[in-house]
Amino acid sequence: MTDTAPTWHAPWRATVLTLFPEIFPGPLGLSLAGRALAGGLWALEAQDIRDSATDRHRSVDDTPAGGGPGMVLRADVLAAAIDAAATAPEVPRLLMSPRGRPLTQARVKELAAGSGALIVCGRFEGVDQRVIEARNLEEVSIGDYVLAGGEIAALALIDACVRLLPGVMGKMESGTEESFSAGLLEYPQYTRPQSFEGRPIPEILTSGDHAKVAAWRRAEAEALTRARRPDLWKRRPSPDATKNTTKG
Numbered sequence: 001m002t003d004t005a006p007t008w009h010a011p012w013r014a015t016v017l018t019l020f021p022e023i024f025p026g027p028l029g030l031s032l033a034g035r036a037l038a039g040g041l042w043a044l045e046a047q048d049i050r051d052s053a054t055d056r057h058r059s060v061d062d063t064p065a066g067g068g069p070g071m072v073l074r075a076d077v078l079a080a081a082i083d084a085a086a087t088a089p090e091v092p093r094l095l096m097s098p099r100g101r102p103l104t105q106a107r108v109k110e111l112a113a114g115s116g117a118l119i120v121c122g123r124f125e126g127v128d129q130r131v132i133e134a135r136n137l138e139e140v141s142i143g144d145y146v147l148a149g150g151e152i153a154a155l156a157l158i159d160a161c162v163r164l165l166p167g168v169m170g171k172m173e174s175g176t177e178e179s180f181s182a183g184l185l186e187y188p189q190y191t192r193p194q195s196f197e198g199r200p201i202p203e204i205l206t207s208g209d210h211a212k213v214a215a216w217r218r219a220e221a222e223a224l225t226r227a228r229r230p231d232l233w234k235r236r237p238s239p240d241a242t243k244n245t246t247k248g
């Protein structure tokens with residue numbers, strides 16, 4: 001080998017622990033993510049948690065200690081499934097859960113920059129707290145609503161990571177100006193026809209004046225963010241730290 005020989009990196013790998021492995025790859029087998037998966041730019045493994053059950057009935061859940069509705073995923077079964085997955089110790093271990101920290105584009109970027117993630121999909125009322133602690137699971141939520149299980153949340157998280165991997169998005173699709181990359185929501189887009197049901201494309205966008213177009217887009221993005229996401233607006237990074245920061 002010479003110094004200039006390219007180094008081979010194992011592709012970014014999502015290892016998913018679930019009671020419904022047949023859900024995967026699902027939509028991730030299509031379009032951008034699907035082409036990249038087929039091309040070996042990332043890898044996906046969905047493992048059935050039930051394979052780690054030890055009793056005759058292959059049970060994975062039990063009634064909550066202290067009483068209450070629903071069933072709880074057993075600590076011993078889930079721990080065995082995590083250990084059997086044998087991911088490297090530095091690979092983040094995530095548990096999709098509505099009580100997790102909200103997923104952000106910043107966390108997605110960190111995950112995509114690593115070697116992959118082990119993703120546990122919760123079901124039932126929850127997961128025994130002891131396995132969350134003993135296997136150092138990072139609880140992640142994709143929004144303030146409750147899904148029937150973590151699988152759809154895991155698909156969303158993987159999709160967000162995979163599109164950032166090198167070679168997955170073409171230049172055309174790459175999102176340097178997309179929502180959240182500048183802490184703002186995306187400005188409105190238009191394409192032909194020039195007039196749709198009596199609504200013309202805003203004149204400035206067809207003026208050919210690139211500076212005016214950029215200023216219009218910035219103003220639209222700011223107005224949308226203020227109106228829809230005051231939380232993002234408050235936390236937005238200053239476009240120029242030396243400029244007046246008192247407005248807004």
Ligand code: ADE
Nearest residue numbers: 096097098141142147153
């Ligand atoms: N499982 C159920 N609801 C969820 C949510 N909102 N985010 C992540 N995982 C979940």
